[in-house]
Amino acid sequence: TQSTRPQRLLGAVQKNATRGDPRSVVRAIDHFCRHKEWAMNVGDEKGCILDSVVSEVNPAAVLELGTYCGYSTVRIASLLPPHAKLITLEFNPDFAAIARQVIAWAGLEEKVQLVEGASGDWIPKMKEQFGVKTFDLVFLDHWKDRYLPDTKLMEECGLLRKGSVLLADNVICPGTPDYLEYVRSSPRYTSQYFKSHLEYTKVEDGLEKSVFLG
Numbered sequence: 001t002q003s004t005r006p007q008r009l010l011g012a013v014q015k016n017a018t019r020g021d022p023r024s025v026v027r028a029i030d031h032f033c034r035h036k037e038w039a040m041n042v043g044d045e046k047g048c049i050l051d052s053v054v055s056e057v058n059p060a061a062v063l064e065l066g067t068y069c070g071y072s073t074v075r076i077a078s079l080l081p082p083h084a085k086l087i088t089l090e091f092n093p094d095f096a097a098i099a100r101q102v103i104a105w106a107g108l109e110e111k112v113q114l115v116e117g118a119s120g121d122w123i124p125k126m127k128e129q130f131g132v133k134t135f136d137l138v139f140l141d142h143w144k145d146r147y148l149p150d151t152k153l154m155e156e157c158g159l160l161r162k163g164s165v166l167l168a169d170n171v172i173c174p175g176t177p178d179y180l181e182y183v184r185s186s187p188r189y190t191s192q193y194f195k196s197h198l199e200y201t202k203v204e205d206g207l208e209k210s211v212f213l214g
């Protein structure tokens with residue numbers, strides 16, 4: 001039977017990356033996506049911006065919305081201080097199954113909790129299920145029409161504190177216009193756009209970094 005693109009991406013990791021070496025996993029996925037098959041990872045160019053924000057925030061608690069194959073999960077987790085935790089939500093069970101193996105190949109299972117299900121269902125349960133108080137950093141990379149409702153939900157559930165950083169992928173392509181309008185016009189956020197390109201292409205895209213002011 002025909003393999004899926006995520007399965008072929010995992011194969012490229014297992015073939016070309018070194019077990020326990022997150023940077024080699026990132027490099028193997030980028031090579032696969034640039035030279036074999038495009039896939040919707042944040043990619044190397046926007047990935048560098050992601051790395052710089054993670055390093056600047058130095059978060060103890062991170063939430064990622066939209067795991068896909070675990071590329072950004074590995075990038076983020078590889079930069080976390082000891083005892084820091086990353087919870088990543090993925091709705092699609094096939095993607096989740098691949099991501100678990102990519103995260104394991106990178107040797108980052110201890111730092112990552114992958115949760116399968118819908119963000120709208122899980123966000124209200126974060127505190128009781130995972131003992132989370134607030135998130136220092138949230139990376140939004142899931143369905144583009146869920147960025148705004150899920151951000152409002154995180155506010156309502158008290159998951160954001162003064163200084164929490166939201167970093168959103170694809171604010172230009174595919175685009176998240178309602179989210180962008182909200183974080184840029186709300187007095188509760190200070191927002192900054194990092195211009196870049198859609199992963200592995202010359203199409204404009206960018207990341208929006210928004211600091212919650214409490």
Ligand SMILES: O=C(NC/C=C/[C@H]1OC[C@H](O)[C@@H]1O)c1cc([N+](=O)[O-])cc(O)c1O
Pocket residue numbers: 040041042066067068090091092095141142143144169170173174198199
């Ligand atoms: O839809 C995107 N991401 C959300 C993914 C949604 C699907 O994967 C996770 C979720 O379970 C759903 O099945 C996306 C799309 C493009 N794109 O160019 O179409 C580029 C990107 O960086 C993206 O994150």
Ligand SMILES: [Mg+2]
Pocket residue numbers: 040041042141169170
């Ligand atoms: Mg994306």
